[in-house]
Amino acid sequence: MTLRLGVNIDHVATLRNARGGRHPDPLRAAMIAAEAGADGITAHLREDRRHIRDLDIERLKARMTLPLNLEMAATPEMTDLAVHIQPHAACLVPERREERTTEGGLDVAGQIDRLTPLIARLSDAKIRVSLFIEPDRAQLDAASKVGAPVVELHTGAYCDGEGAVRHRELLRLQIAAAHAAELGLECHAGHGLGFDTVGPVAAISTLAELNIGHFLIGEAVFLGLEEAIRRMRRAMTEARGR
Numbered sequence: 148m149t150l151r152l153g154v155n156i157d158h159v160a161t162l163r164n165a166r167g168g169r170h171p172d173p174l175r176a177a178m179i180a181a182e183a184g185a186d187g188i189t190a191h192l193r194e195d196r197r198h199i200r201d202l203d204i205e206r207l208k209a210r211m212t213l214p215l216n217l218e219m220a221a222t223p224e225m226t227d228l229a230v231h232i233q234p235h236a237a238c239l240v241p242e243r244r245e246e247r248t249t250e251g252g253l254d255v256a257g258q259i260d261r262l263t264p265l266i267a268r269l270s271d272a273k274i275r276v277s278l279f280i281e282p283d284r285a286q287l288d289a290a291s292k293v294g295a296p297v298v299e300l301h302t303g304a305y306c307d308g309e310g311a312v313r314h315r316e317l318l319r320l321q322i323a324a325a326h327a328a329e330l331g332l333e334c335h336a337g338h339g340l341g342f343d344t345v346g347p348v349a350a351i352s353t354l355a356e357l358n359i360g361h362f363l364i365g366e367a368v369f370l371g372l373e374e375a376i377r378r379m380r381r382a383m384t385e386a387r388g389r
């Protein structure tokens with residue numbers, strides 16, 4: 148299975164919004180990502196619009212050649228918006244206004260009745276739905292139950308952990324990816340990945356896609372965005388080949 152790279156461009160917008168105005172432009176970042184070999188663009192339209200804004204999504208949809216993966220809160224309002232936007236895929240994430248980034252996965256097991264109709268509505272609109280979850284068996288079983296074709300495993304605890312903790316978290320990711328395959332779910336992963344953490348995750352053979360943002364945008368300050376993405380792609384390919 149080939150491993151796709153989705154580049155998350157949220158933090159290009161964070162930088163732009165720090166000053167107002169139009170620079171740096173997330174659409175330009177998406178174009179550069181396409182040149183550098185990204186397979187898709189991910190953008191999180193948060194309810195508070197703190198980084199990506201509605202106009203960014205409109206421009207990405209109109210001008211970009213790569214598939215758009217829209218990250219969004221699992222609410223009826225955001226579902227209406229997604230049906231209107233028509234991204235290639237929608238990744239449902241937990242969202243709290245006070246958080247700095249997406250902390251923890253979606254509690255699918257605890258919200259089966261609430262999530263099932265939202266997922267059906269997105270699927271009926273031909274949007275491929277993924278659920279951002281912790282690498283946890285109960286959440287995977289619930290994801291299968293609510294009818295999502297894709298899950299994205301949260302790699303935050305693995306990236307933040309050190310030594311034995313990181314090793315244990317990697318094992319959780321490996322076990323979860325194997326269970327996703329047993330359930331027939333397409334499996335993605337992401338959050339917090341960088342050059343020093345991507346290899347062991349990319350080596351999990353049943354993963355189909357990694358979504359990476361903050362590290363790449365940060366590294367672009369030093370290497371340029373195109374080179375940062377090229378190096379990430381190379382690291383992923385090398386890890387897969389081993």
Ligand code: PXP
Binds near residue numbers: 155240336337340361
């Ligand atoms: N995947 C999901 C579902 C996310 O919410 C995020 C963060 O927006 C990412 C991947 C990318 O995480 P990072 O920016 O830490 O690479």
